[in-house]
Amino acid sequence: MSLQITNLTKKFGEQIALNAINISIDKNEIIGLLGPNGAGKSTLMKSIVGSLKIDEGEIIFNGKNITENEIETKKNIGFLPENNPLYLEMYVKEYLEFVAHIHQISANKIDHVIELVGLTPEKSKKIGQLSKGYKQRVGLAQAIIHEPDLLILDEPTNGLDPNQIIEIRNVVKEIGKEKTVLLSTHIMQEVEALCSRVILIHKGNILQDCPIEEFKGKYESLEEAFASYTAASLPS
Numbered sequence: 001m002s003l004q005i006t007n008l009t010k011k012f013g014e015q016i017a018l019n020a021i022n023i024s025i026d027k028n029e030i031i032g033l034l035g036p037n038g039a040g041k042s043t044l045m046k047s048i049v050g051s052l053k054i055d056e057g058e059i060i061f062n063g064k065n066i067t068e069n070e071i072e073t074k075k076n077i078g079f080l081p082e083n084n085p086l087y088l089e090m091y092v093k094e095y096l097e098f099v100a101h102i103h104q105i106s107a108n109k110i111d112h113v114i115e116l117v118g119l120t121p122e123k124s125k126k127i128g129q130l131s132k133g134y135k136q137r138v139g140l141a142q143a144i145i146h147e148p149d150l151l152i153l154d155e156p157t158n159g160l161d162p163n164q165i166i167e168i169r170n171v172v173k174e175i176g177k178e179k180t181v182l183l184s185t186h187i188m189q190e191v192e193a194l195c196s197r198v199i200l201i202h203k204g205n206i207l208q209d210c211p212i213e214e215f216k217g218k219y220e221s222l223e224e225a226f227a228s229y230t231a232a233s234l235p236s
Helices: 041-049 070-074 092-102 109-116 132-144 162-175 188-194 212-216 222-231
Strands: 003-012 015-025 030-034 056-061 077-080 150-154 180-184 197-202 205-211
Touching: 003 041, 015 041, 015 056, 015 205, 030 041, 030 188, 041 056, 041 077, 041 150, 041 180, 077 132, 092 109, 092 132, 109 132, 109 162, 132 150, 132 162, 162 180, 162 188, 180 188, 188 222, 197 212, 197 222, 205 212, 205 222, 212 222
Parallel strands: 030 180, 030 197, 077 150, 150 180
Antiparallel strands: 003 015, 003 056, 197 205
16 A cells, blocks of 8 residues: 655635645554644545545555546545435445445445444444444445555544444554554544554644654643644744
8 A cells, every 4th residue: 555645735716725745655554634623634635535636746546646547546445524424214234235336346245344343233224213323333334345455534433422432443443454544533532542643734734744652752642742733833
């Protein structure tokens, strides 16, 4: 798995959402993508998965330019967006069969994925009948069913209760043993529990890209480090 982002720039009118971003990922790891609201995290993730057009720069995934090889690169990326769009009238297993069909993969994998994300007790229900925690698991299942090399998760535990958060974290940790996971979150305990590396983005610029211990450095906690880095004025 390799992902090379070079001078990625994205503007919305006069606003610069991403300012010549450079990121290199070349091994299986769980990476925490941090930043205040409006920092550019979602724009970056949507650019990687190809749902936003790139203004300048390029993204090379597994040796291929994502703009020139859209279908091929998307086959190897899984994405769980923050709003987790699901077909609420479909049954859990029916929905995952639909996703498997889109990816042109065997429906035999569905039961394994259902078990992996802890959906077995709910697999015969309609998605609309599920709690938010179980809906998140369905979203995770659709993101990993095709065994992507890169999994991108945007606030996967947002709005969940403490037990659900721990359960989703455990699933992500299991996936991260074999895949690269880019995880956007505001919850520092989540970063500490899951991530080996942190990328901190603020006002469209990358302020830090380093191992988690280096990010924490001299500070008492990740929260303190985050507050200090994002409060500091950016170089001109």
